[in-house]
Amino acid sequence: MKRRNFIGYAGAGLSTAIFSTLVSHVEANAQSSGVSVQWLGHTCFLFTGGGxxxxxxxxxxxxxxxxxxxPRVTADLVLISSQLLDEGAVDGLPGNPKLVFTPGAYEFQGMKLQGIATDHDRKGGKQFGVNTVWKWMQGGVNILHLGGAAAPISIEQKILMGRPDVLLIPVGGSDKAYTAEEAKQAIAVLNPKLVIPTHYRTQAADPQTCNxxxxxxxxTLMQxxxxRRSSSDTISIKSGDLSDSTAIQVLTYKF
Known part of the structure; x- marks a missing residue:
């Protein structure tokens, strides 16, 4: 099915421009104000910045x-990595946010976004299909959200992903996301400035079904x-404040 048949899923419309050339970098605004990143649980985050x-x-x-x-919060744009229930449940979102959930190049209110297809499992996508990695720049910060990536990053994918300022990466394993060791290998490939781990077990888990x-x-593996451990679920990030060497930021969910 062509991409245009997916846009508008769940009743949310999106005005998109599809670019003929996929880009791996977006120029930062020299007067950027940074971005606020709020963890809403699992792989769900709200990014606020640049209006x-x-x-x-x-x-x-x-x-x-x-x-x-x-995570029923107000947003202008909603990105999802797949239509699995733990990362693609859009029913009940307030307002009328725009929604994108297929790989490709897009523009939203002057912002360029790149959805990069990866496998959602270790079986070439045969078990859980395609995972969409999202890349964009907001408030001058280059963000890469790996969603539910489970397969090693290929050379072609690395070129599209570039070097992120902030990398959000699953670390808890299962059949559909990186284990801690696989996450460590992906971090070595991408060399991000700041890593925010996602998709790991917390007290929110149902002990009978969460693996x-x-x-x-x-x-422990990343010794x-x-x-950096924050007592908050939110962090403010400016590109100029980030070290050139990799650091890890752990946020705290407010139960």
């Missing part, structure tokens, strides 16, 4: 997300990389 609010991967509260609050591991398993 826009972008919501990524709203979920249904079941399994590993059972005790999180439904992902805690973030501490990943942090030697600076780790």
């Amino acid at each position: 826009k609010r972008i919501l990524v991967n709203p979920f249904r509260t079941v399994g590993c997300t059972a005790k999180y609050r439904p 992902i591991t805690p973030v501490d398993d990943f942090l 030697g990389t600076p780790v």
